[in-house]
Amino acid sequence: MIKVEHLSYTYREQKTPAVNDISFEVKEGEIFGFLGPSGAGKSTTQKILIKIFNDYTGDVQIMNKPLNQWGNDFYEKVGVGFELPNHYAKLTAAENLRFFASFYRSKTIAPEKLLKMVGLEEDASKKVESFSKGMKMRLNFVRALMHNPDILFLDEPTSGLDPANGRRLKDIILEQKAKGKTIFLTTHNMYDADELCDRVSFIIDGKLSITDTPHSLKLINGQRKVNLEYGVNGNTRFIEFNMDGIGDNKEFLNILKRERIASIHSLDATLDEIFIKITGKTL
Amino acid sequence: MRTLVIVKSDIKNIFRDKSLAFVIFVPFIFLALLRIAPPVYEQYAPVMELYRAHILSVFCLISTALMGFVLSFILLEEKDQSLFPVFQVLPLPIGRLLLLRTLVIMIYGFLASLLLIFGTGLVDFGISKSILLALSCSLTGPSSTFIITSFARNKIEGVTFFKLLNTVLMLPVTGVFIKSKLGLLFGIFPHYWIFSSFVNQGFIPTNLVILISLIANSILLYLSYLLFIRKTYQ
Ligand SMILES: Nc1ncnc2c1ncn2[C@@H]1O[C@H](COP(=O)(O)OP(=O)(O)O)[C@@H](O)[C@H]1O
Numbered sequence: 001m002i003k004v005e006h007l008s009y010t011y012r013e014q015k016t017p018a019v020n021d022i023s024f025e026v027k028e029g030e031i032f033g034f035l036g037p038s039g040a041g042k043s044t045t046q047k048i049l050i051k052i053f054n055d056y057t058g059d060v061q062i063m064n065k066p067l068n069q070w071g072n073d074f075y076e077k078v079g080v081g082f083e084l085p086n087h088y089a090k091l092t093a094a095e096n097l098r099f100f101a102s103f104y105r106s107k108t109i110a111p112e113k114l115l116k117m118v119g120l121e122e123d124a125s126k127k128v129e130s131f132s133k134g135m136k137m138r139l140n141f142v143r144a145l146m147h148n149p150d151i152l153f154l155d156e157p158t159s160g161l162d163p164a165n166g167r168r169l170k171d172i173i174l175e176q177k178a179k180g181k182t183i184f185l186t187t188h189n190m191y192d193a194d195e196l197c198d199r200v201s202f203i204i205d206g207k208l209s210i211t212d213t214p215h216s217l218k219l220i221n222g223q224r225k226v227n228l229e230y231g232v233n234g235n236t237r238f239i240e241f242n243m244d245g246i247g248d249n250k251e252f253l254n255i256l257k258r259e260r261i262a263s264i265h266s267l268d269a270t271l272d273e274i275f276i277k278i279t280g281k282t283l
Numbered sequence: 284m285r286t287l288v289i290v291k292s293d294i295k296n297i298f299r300d301k302s303l304a305f306v307i308f309v310p311f312i313f314l315a316l317l318r319i320a321p322p323v324y325e326q327y328a329p330v331m332e333l334y335r336a337h338i339l340s341v342f343c344l345i346s347t348a349l350m351g352f353v354l355s356f357i358l359l360e361e362k363d364q365s366l367f368p369v370f371q372v373l374p375l376p377i378g379r380l381l382l383l384r385t386l387v388i389m390i391y392g393f394l395a396s397l398l399l400i401f402g403t404g405l406v407d408f409g410i411s412k413s414i415l416l417a418l419s420c421s422l423t424g425p426s427s428t429f430i431i432t433s434f435a436r437n438k439i440e441g442v443t444f445f446k447l448l449n450t451v452l453m454l455p456v457t458g459v460f461i462k463s464k465l466g467l468l469f470g471i472f473p474h475y476w477i478f479s480s481f482v483n484q485g486f487i488p489t490n491l492v493i494l495i496s497l498i499a500n501s502i503l504l505y506l507s508y509l510l511f512i513r514k515t516y517q
């Protein structure tokens with residue numbers, strides 16, 4: 001669906017490239033994430049993919065067509081969620097959506113329905129200038145969906161949202177995937193990347209370091225250990241075991257048999273620990 | 284359908300901003316002013332009767348420039364709210380939207396000029412000349428928009444640039460007050476030709492002056508459009 005080879009981009013009057021020779025591929029129907037700290041080059045990459053920046057080097061193919069051969073019909077098939085809110089402050093939420101809907105040839109989803117998806121139905125006829133940042137971000141998000149695009153580009157879709165609304169947006173993203181949409185998203189939140197993405201790429205200083213499923217990243221990088229917590233005469237004890245050969249480990253088995261177990265955990269690495277391990281930087 | 288939604292949204296954007304809503308009605312205020320004031324001051328200073336066309340031209344031009352200012356405010360609001368990238372990812376080419384808006388303010392400027400020319404009854408140009416005069420005035424609307432929006436980074440700067448631009452627009456009116464061919468030197472300003480179309484000094488045939496005015500101001504409009512596109516989309 002999206003194929004990127006040796007993509008680089010340098011902002012005017014900058015010496016170092018913001019995106020530096022990156023290659024990756026997004027398959028149809030998957031959620032592909034760019035995970036990286038602020039300033040890594042995530043938004044820059046997205047702006048190239050949505051044809052806002054055209055003076056890049058390298059090859060980009062979207063829906064089997066080189067990016068520069070796409071005309072304006074590209075945007076009938078692609079939905080974009082921007083990183084920062086951008087709406088008419090003096091127009092209401094519904095008016096904003098209606099205005100932007102008028103630019104599409106294809107049928108668009110009714111503003112009321114879109115607003116309901118993100119819990120803004122009560123605020124449909126309020127001017128956007130009275131909206132909080134989170135409300136504006138939700139409006140940004142549904143605007144990307146209104147023409148039912150095949151590919152979604154979402155730049156930090158959950159940033160600045162409270163947990164409940166973050167949850168709501170993540171559910172919509174998963175629903176879109178269930179409908180067969182392809183989704184490219186960027187985030188600096190490892191929990192979101194972990195939960196949403198079929199595959200993630202770590203990006204730092206404009207470079208991609210690794211691309212894999214969150215699961216195998218954790219498997220490869222996790223310590224193969226098990227943590228046991230159990231009570232003895234009213235005291236709690238912790239003990240750690242190697243996962244390898246644990247079935248023959250007498251001590252482990254004895255504790256399981258005799259003691260009152262409070263908890264058992266395998267020591268999974270979190271994505272951010274893996275991120276630090278691989279890139280040497282924090283998210 | 285789609286055109287209607289866009290025009291309606293623009294109108295809402297204008298009317299929800301009190302100062303912009305006011306500007307829209309300024310031509311009507313000018314009309315009232317130009318009907319009431321001249322008969323009064325001409326009683327005391329009959330010589331002013333000679334300057335009716337001068338005065339009319341200035342008010343027509345301010346009216347159309349004001350319409351341009353209104354549109355530049357909408358565009359600056361779009362700049363403030365970082366809406367330009369949004370337009371870039373919509374399937375309608377941005378030029379189409381600009382063309383639509385340019386036409387709307389040109390029509391408004393055109394009608395405002397006609398309103399002043401016919402409504403004030405200060406000078407009788409006849410129908411066809413009046414239409415040509417209003418047409419050349421109307422070109423100033425969008426060129427003002429593009430110039431202001433290219434240089435101003437926000438709405439406050441927009442107001443400053445409008446004042447500055449207005450001064451520059453009015454400067455060449457001096458040319459038509461000069462009763463020698465020296466006045467033609469102001470012809471380097473495209474707007475000199477608009478004033479000169481209203482008040483022909485007699486050095487060049489009126490029809491030719493109007494033609495030059497239309498051409499010069501169309502060129503200015505085109506150049507300001509290119510400037511705007513370059514400044515906005517790199
Ligand atoms: N308009 C710009 N002009 C110059 N440099 C920029 C511009 N936008 C971003 N950058 C730089 O490019 C790098 C990548 O930025 P960005 O893609 O926005 O990162 P991210 O989205 O991952 O936070 C950063 O070093 C940033 O400072």
Ligand SMILES: [Mg+2]
Nearest residue numbers: 042043044083
């Ligand atoms: Mg970013």
